[in-house]
Amino acid sequence: MAEILLAFKAGRAFRTEGSNTVVPSGTKGAILLTSGDDGLLHFIWKNRVTNTVEEDLILFPFDASFIKVSQSQGRVYVLKFSSSNQRHFFWMQDASDSRDAEFISNVNGLLMDPEYDMRWNIPITSTAPQASTSTAATQPAAAASASSGAANFAATPEQLATLSQMLTSMSGRTGTASRPDVSLTDILTPATLGPLFESHPELIPALFPHLPPDLPVRPSVEALQQIIHSPQFRAAVSNFDQALRTGLLGGLVRTLGLPEEAGTGVGPFLRAIQEQADRESNNSMDTD
Incomplete structure (x- = not known):
């Protein structure tokens, strides 16, 4: 492929x-x-x-x-x-x-x-x-908006659920999703993720199964800190952010349980993640 x-x-x-x-x-x-x-x-x-x-x-x-x-x-x-x-x-x-x-x-x-x-x-x-x-x-006056499609981004439902938890925990940050210039690179930063891992150690075992299997480190907050400060992590976030901005991920997000609109931009993706997290939170309270 x-x-x-x-x-x-x-x-x-x-x-x-x-x-x-x-x-x-x-x-x-x-x-x-x-x-x-x-x-x-x-x-x-x-x-x-x-x-x-x-x-x-x-x-x-x-x-x-x-x-x-x-x-x-x-x-x-x-x-x-x-x-x-x-x-x-x-x-x-x-x-x-x-x-x-x-x-x-x-x-x-x-x-x-x-x-x-x-x-x-x-x-x-x-x-x-x-x-x-x-x-x-000459350039047409109106710029184009996104339509659905597919791009080469591999994610699993477990990764999506983990991201839901992370975005839910970032109080005040996900509210910026309505801004047209919001970027995942502005949200998924070491300054934001570092304190999250410190305060939510339960995320560590949830994240490590989705990282490269040949990492020469044991699951720990320190290991995750090294990862989120790495150029590879920043490049991956930028690539996903870029793919969302093309509007070509509509087909992919449907397979992850999100509406197709979530693949048409960064804002719609963050809103869909937040809505999914809210539903999971409500379901959890209903079953307690």
Whole structure:
């Protein structure tokens, strides 16, 4: 099964015949970079309305770059190839442009090296590389919202139940779920999780069965502290947060007992987790 390395909302744009003008299409879509079953890097454009793949390009290291169209009027980018004159145009469809630079930086990192260690939540002082082209483009005024689909995130009902307990215990934090810019990386931090493990030691045996089996440590608060401070943990949280923002997890969350809407964004996911925790709490009181 192909592994999704990166995913974000983006629509396609098309050059008007006989001109240098590129016109964005309003169709809701997503760009996915995957490591295919063939061992090669795939650049995929997926229609978020029909949930079908409409473009699947095989990329080789150092052959392509994803750069901003410098004279565009919006967030328009072009996928260029050094080995040919191919040009594929896209425009960013997330309502906020706050993460554009991160996505573009990671796309280009993967285009250079499919094993590139992606970086998230870091200050980016330089602007994204821009295409040297006379192409003019305009962006539709309305940004796209998410639709359902699937992404490569593996979780178990037990993990989901544990996360329910954790979010329930974070008094005051889950209330921020209605904020459109809420991020799991702002919630599942060492500063938040550390005190939680100290005050709820019963979470430790519940969490350890879902961690890598080759961890050279025994279950303990100290071991969990090491894990949540690790780059691997921060990357996993960022990847899950990113997958939720693409709106491609609707199919997955249904298998975990959550409504499909929970897979369409970070806010809906947190609300669904909280509602599930509230139901479990009420059921527990009813059976006491």
